[in-house]
Amino acid sequence: MKKTLSILLAVALTAGLAGCGAKQTSPASGTPTSTGSSEKKIIKVGASPVPHKEILEVVKPLLEKKGYKLEITEFTDYVQPNLAVNDGQLDANFFQHVPYLQNMVKEKNLSLDYTVKVHLEPMGVYSKKVKAITELKDGASIAVPNDPTNEARALRVLENAGLIKLKSGDLVTAIDITENPKNLKFKELEAAQLPRTLDDVDAAVINGNYALEAKLNPSKDALAIEAKDSPFANILAVKKSDKDKDYIKALSEALTSPEVKQFLQNKYTDGSVIPAF
Structure with missing residues (x-):
């Protein structure tokens, strides 16, 4: 009897330990724990x-x-x-x-x-005041992004459109304009706000994603647009x-x-x- 009881206790103990191990590696939720796979899914x-x-x-x-x-x-x-x-x-x-x-x-x-x-x-130049880039008048106000890289990018679009000339360099700003024959005035604003400024400025240089959100069509609505090799x-x-x-x-x-x-x-x-x- 004693020998039989010892065998039964040993089997029960082994099964209990095995059960604890199974809970650690294969929880009911199916989510891996620290003892299972750590691969991100x-x-x-x-x-x-x-x-x-x-x-x-x-x-x-x-x-x-x-x-x-x-x-x-x-x-x-x-x-x-x-x-x-x-x-x-x-x-x-x-x-x-x-x-x-x-x-x-x-x-x-x-x-x-x-x-x-x-x-x-x-990136494109958009306006509700004029139909062509050449129609911008002396002293016209133009809104551009206020973060360094997108402002430089916007100014290069205006330079390529023949409105201004800039110093060489990657992060140019309005103070780097060397020629501004129309005395354009620049307003630096957060990029996401630019479409909403079109009623208040003569033109705005707007990132493509924000133009799309504002239902602006770059190929039809932009007065000037960034080159495809940008x-x-x-x-x-x-x-x-x-x-x-x-x-x-x-x-x-x-x-x-x-x-x-x-x-x-x-x-x-x-x-x-x-x-x-």
């Missing part, structure tokens, strides 16, 4: 509404096939998305071009980089330490897939958004 990305969020919606099913779930957080400013990635609240963001990222990394001491260039949104392609920004991780590689591949290129070519036939890959 949910990717959190911050994006501007148009066209970035639209593009990410195309990417969702592509990532699902690889076992990843994409969560998109919408932003309407150019500062918070980078801070959120740097702080680890987001895994990546998709709203900006390389010069803007590089300037913010330097200015805010951020540990960010980019993986792929996805698309270009040509270096300001929009990118996927990530933390430097995450750049080579599998989930970031999967997201980068999906954003530069044939499906995304086809989506851009089919939806933006007016050339307002063009693939950069």
Whole structure:
């Protein structure tokens, strides 16, 4: 009897230990614990509404096939998305071009980089007061983005349109204008606000995504537009330490897939958004 009881207790103890181990590695919820797989399966990305969020919606099913779930957080400013990635609240963001990222990394001491260039949104000059760039009168007011890289970009568009001449350099501002024959007056405003200023200024130089949100058609409504060989392609920004991780590689591949290129070519036939890959 004693021998039989000892055997039964040993079997029960072994089964109990096995059961504890199973709970640690395979919880009922199906979510991996510290003793299970640590591979990240949910990717959190911050994006501007148009066209970035639209593009990410195309990417969702592509990532699902690889076992990843994409969560998109919408932003309407150019500062918070980078801070959120740097702080680890987001895994990546998709709203900006390389010069803007590089300037913010330097200015805010951020540990960010980019993986792929996805698309270009040509910047344009828009107006409710005139129908042609040559109709701008002496002393006309023009609104431009107030962040360094986009202001420089906007001024170069105006220079290429023959309105002003600028010093050489990457981050030029209004004080770097060397020739201004029409005595144009410049108002520096947050990029997202520019479409709403068209009733108050003679013209505004607006980023492509904000023009699209305001139902402005770059090919029809812009008085002047950025050249297609512009270096300001929009990118996927990530933390430097995450750049080579599998989930970031999967997201980068999906954003530069044939499906995304086809989506851009089919939806933006007016050339307002063009693939950069």
